[in-house]
Amino acid sequence: MTNEVLVPAVLEKGSARKKTNNHTWIIYQCPFCGFSHNHGGGPATADPVKYLGGRVSHCLYDSQEYILTWDGTTLFDPKKYRTPTKLDCRKLEKKHKALEK
Numbered sequence: 001m002t003n004e005v006l007v008p009a010v011l012e013k014g015s016a017r018k019k020t021n022n023h024t025w026i027i028y029q030c031p032f033c034g035f036s037h038n039h040g041g042g043p044a045t046a047d048p049v050k051y052l053g054g055r056v057s058h059c060l061y062d063s064q065e066y067i068l069t070w071d072g073t074t075l076f077d078p079k080k081y082r083t084p085t086k087l088d089c090r091k092l093e094k095k096h097k098a099l100e101k
């Protein structure tokens with residue numbers, strides 16, 4: 001319990017890219033490797049907050065444990081993404097890039 005690393009996550013409700021309504025927790029910058037990672041946030045009918053907490057990082061090498069935290073930032077209304085279109089995907093990429101800056 002000496003090395004707890006808190007990492008901010010953004011909730012993605014549904015994914016146009018992955019064509020799913022499931023929740024995903026997105027880490028934009030991993031404290032260990034600097035890359036973005038996704039963690040499952042459960043099905044659309046479940047409370048994604050239950051999926052926060054200690055997770056094993058998805059680093060390419062040397063995965064470690066961190067703790068997902070959430071400030072309430074949510075990316076999408078799942079209703080809009082039941083039938084994703086190419087335009088939805090482009091908007092999604094734009095949002096992701098804006099958040100990375």
Ligand SMILES: [Zn+2]
Nearest residue numbers: 030033057059
């Ligand atoms: Zn990593």
